[in-house]
Amino acid sequence: MTDTAQIIDHGKEVLIGNYARLPVVMVRGQGSHLWDSESKEYLDLFAGFGACVLGHCHPELLAALNEQASKLWQVGNTFYSTPQIEFADHLNRTAFKGQAFFCHSGLEANEAAVKLARLKGQLATPKRWKVVSMNKSFHGRSLAMISATGNPAVKAGFEPMVPGFSQIDLGDLEGLSAAIDPETAAVMIEPIQGEGGMNPVPVEFAIELRRLCDERGVTLIFDEVWTGGGRTGKWFGHQHFTRNPGMGAGALTNKNAGSVVLPDIMTLGKAVGGGTPVGVMFARAEIAKLLVPGKHGCTLGGNPLCMAVAKTVFDVIERDKLVDHAAVLGEYGMARLKNERTIASKIANIRGKGLMIGIELKESPDRLVEKGLAQGVAINLTAKNVIRLAPPINISRQEWDLGLDRVVQTIAAL
Numbered sequence: 001m002t003d004t005a006q007i008i009d010h011g012k013e014v015l016i017g018n019y020a021r022l023p024v025v026m027v028r029g030q031g032s033h034l035w036d037s038e039s040k041e042y043l044d045l046f047a048g049f050g051a052c053v054l055g056h057c058h059p060e061l062l063a064a065l066n067e068q069a070s071k072l073w074q075v076g077n078t079f080y081s082t083p084q085i086e087f088a089d090h091l092n093r094t095a096f097k098g099q100a101f102f103c104h105s106g107l108e109a110n111e112a113a114v115k116l117a118r119l120k121g122q123l124a125t126p127k128r129w130k131v132v133s134m135n136k137s138f139h140g141r142s143l144a145m146i147s148a149t150g151n152p153a154v155k156a157g158f159e160p161m162v163p164g165f166s167q168i169d170l171g172d173l174e175g176l177s178a179a180i181d182p183e184t185a186a187v188m189i190e191p192i193q194g195e196g197g198m199n200p201v202p203v204e205f206a207i208e209l210r211r212l213c214d215e216r217g218v219t220l221i222f223d224e225v226w227t228g229g230g231r232t233g234k235w236f237g238h239q240h241f242t243r244n245p246g247m248g249a250g251a252l253t254n255k256n257a258g259s260v261v262l263p264d265i266m267t268l269g270k271a272v273g274g275g276t277p278v279g280v281m282f283a284r285a286e287i288a289k290l291l292v293p294g295k296h297g298c299t300l301g302g303n304p305l306c307m308a309v310a311k312t313v314f315d316v317i318e319r320d321k322l323v324d325h326a327a328v329l330g331e332y333g334m335a336r337l338k339n340e341r342t343i344a345s346k347i348a349n350i351r352g353k354g355l356m357i358g359i360e361l362k363e364s365p366d367r368l369v370e371k372g373l374a375q376g377v378a379i380n381l382t383a384k385n386v387i388r389l390a391p392p393i394n395i396s397r398q399e400w401d402l403g404l405d406r407v408v409q410t411i412a413a414l
């Protein structure tokens with residue numbers, strides 16, 4: 001089957017239509033470039049929803065995958081395997097001291113986090129089981145996670161929701177204080193809301209959230225599925241929440257961890273697998289220890305193939321100083337976009353951190369992503385009028401500039 005129209009027609013027949021697919025068949029990727037079935041090339045400024053954090057077919061990820069593939073693909077989690085331990089070591093060095101549970105997706109990591117928070121909550125009197133999250137949040141598509149997600153469209157058709165989940169507005173401290181009751185087990189929040197429109201959590205809100213959770217015995221879960229893995233110009237999004245900004249939260253924040261607002265549980269997905277399916281629930285040891293045998297599991301979670309890639313993703317990011325690279329290119333890109341006269345009249349706001357950027361348009365555009373592809377750039381639209389840019393964080397300055405040229409042309413022509 002080589003003809004593009006034929007492939008698409010056949011795809012429509014045999015694939016469930018739950019994705020709004022574009023009429024393009026992607027066949028190859030290299031670095032920050034993609035090629036479709038008609039050999040048209042695109043600059044990929046969305047990296048598979050942020051998952052291809054080191055671009056496509058990175059030679060060292062390929063080598064790690066091949067090497068592991070010739071040794072061991074899968075073994076039950078009743079055994080130890082070293083790639084899991086090596087990856088967990090990286091998380092300990094770059095985030096905070098904790099313990100990891102591995103699965104395949106962000107949603108599964110969040111499910112595990114809520115289960116763990118409930119296990120802790122069971123020890124309290126009254127038992128704590130409820131979860132407070134934010135409006136405009138996105139936490140995944142399982143029944144519990146659509147209940148946690150603050151977007152009515154995601155819930156529609158699947159009611160009734162799982163009980164115990166409620167949402168407040170991001171930044172609403174009074175609402176937060178009122179929403180946490182004696183039965184609240186956890187607050188779950190994204191450091192920057194991705195699907196909701198690239199909305200960063202105000203630092204003061206994060207600080208107060210941590211204080212309230214400590215005061216009331218509530219588990220704080222940071223959903224870092226979008227923001228983890230260097231994308232935001234820090235290893236993890238929460239490292240932007242510093243109590244003493246003067247100290248900064250350098251790339252490896254263990255050095256000044258006291259100033260960073262830490263969660264009790266952090267969930268990861270997307271970037272940390274470099275394009276392979278990896279989800280992580282990473283928790284402080286005091287709470288992680290509650291997840292004893294029989295309480296949770298995942299057959300293929302932490303399989304050696306994915307773990308070898310995930311470990312190497314962190315090796316490469318660290319060696320090539322890509323966290324700083326993301327911070328520098330992100331600031332440069334946002335400044336450039338803010339200064340583009342040709343699009344100024346169409347832009348309501350430009351925001352983000354590192355290479356996780358939202359361009360809010362004044363009006364909701366028609367067929368924006370298709371128009372971007374016609375200009376040779378893969379981008380995304382969320383929350384009706386927010387263009388999302390999330391390129392591989394090892395994109396070169398030249399490629400980034402070329403990609404931004406194409407984004408500007410796309411917006412200018414709307």
Ligand SMILES: Cc1ncc(COP(=O)(O)O)c(C=O)c1O
Nearest residue numbers: 105106107138139140194225269
């Ligand atoms: C913040 C956040 N959490 C969770 C998820 C769910 O991740 P997955 O699609 O891997 O289940 C997403 C997906 O976009 C996300 O953005």
